[in-house]
Amino acid sequence: AQSVTQLDSQVPVFEEAPVELRCNYSSSVSVYLFWYVQYPNQGLQLLLKYLSGSTLVKGINGFEAEFNKSQTSFHLRKPSVHISDTAEYFCAVSAASGGYNKLIFGAGTRLAVHP
Amino acid sequence: KAGVTQTPRYLIKTRGQQVTLSCSPISGHRSVSWYQQTPGQGLQFLFEYFSETQRNKGNFPGRFSGRQFSNSRSEMNVSTLELGDSALYLCASNDPGQGNTEAFFGQGTRLTVV
Numbered sequence: 185a186q187s188v189t190q191l192d193s194q195v196p197v198f199e200e201a202p203v204e205l206r207c208n209y210s211s212s213v214s215v216y217l218f219w220y221v222q223y224p225n226q227g228l229q230l231l232l233k234y235l236s237g238s239t240l241v242k243g244i245n246g247f248e249a250e251f252n253k254s255q256t257s258f259h260l261r262k263p264s265v266h267i268s269d270t271a272e273y274f275c276a277v278s279a280a281s282g283g284y285n286k287l288i289f290g291a292g293t294r295l296a297v298h299p
Numbered sequence: 300k301a302g303v304t305q306t307p308r309y310l311i312k313t314r315g316q317q318v319t320l321s322c323s324p325i326s327g328h329r330s331v332s333w334y335q336q337t338p339g340q341g342l343q344f345l346f347e348y349f350s351e352t353q354r355n356k357g358n359f360p361g362r363f364s365g366r367q368f369s370n371s372r373s374e375m376n377v378s379t380l381e382l383g384d385s386a387l388y389l390c391a392s393n394d395p396g397q398g399n400t401e402a403f404f405g406q407g408t409r410l411t412v413v
Contacts, residue, residue, distance in 0.1 A: 218401065220404075225406075225409075226406055226407075227303075227389055227404035227405050227406045227407050228389065228391075228404040229404070230401045230402075230403075233400065233401055235400055274342060276342075282355065283330065283347075283393070283395060284393050284395065284399065284400055284401055284402055285330045285331075285332040285347055285391055285392070285393040285402045286332060286344055286355045287332075287334075287342075287344060287402060288344065289334075289341060289343075290341075291341045292341060292342075
């Protein structure tokens with residue numbers, strides 16, 4: 185079984201400042217890792233994913249994440265945030281053998297960007 | 300290509316009633332999964348259907364059921380509704396056979412049980 189821990193429930197940050205949203209996972213099998221963003225009253229939109237290969241992955245809207253197998257982490261970063269980045273962010277895992285449509289999510293991190 | 304479409308967007312039901320939610324996946328996607336999102340429990344996997352067969356199931360009571368049709372459209376049903384079933388229900392579709400390596404989500408159906 186897999187589990188995901190997002191270490192911060194809320195992260196306040198000023199506009200143009202850097203931000204890191206932390207995610208740790210637990211699994212006894214190989215996993216795929218994802219970050220999704222959810223805006224109010226919307227579904228989930230994929231920001232980026234790690235399947236294999238390079239541990240640094242780049243996504244949309246200037247976000248990137250680094251897969252660290254030894255620390256079982258997949259932290260999300262952005263060097264300079266905008267007001268429009270205010271949303272809820274979810275880290276998710278799926279077992280590599282189970283495909284991409286059985287996702288285990290973390291509790292979410294609410295990013296609030298202030299002017 | 301049209302995205303994942305969920306209907307209805309909003310629904311209000313009374314305790315004890317049953318409800319059916321619908322999900323039309325992206326054209327050609329054979330896998331449809333359902334998730335429940337609540338403030339207390341977060342996002343939880345309900346079940347996955349692939350080519351009309353349930354392939355995976357989460358840890359939900361038998362009141363939650365689903366099915367998938369030959370055109371890949373899926374429905375989920377909740378019987379004997381409880382107040383705690385109030386949630387945003389999200390559907391996601393995928394088809395690795397098409398080279399997809401992510402799940403595409405619909406906008407959800409917000410169910411309120413009163």
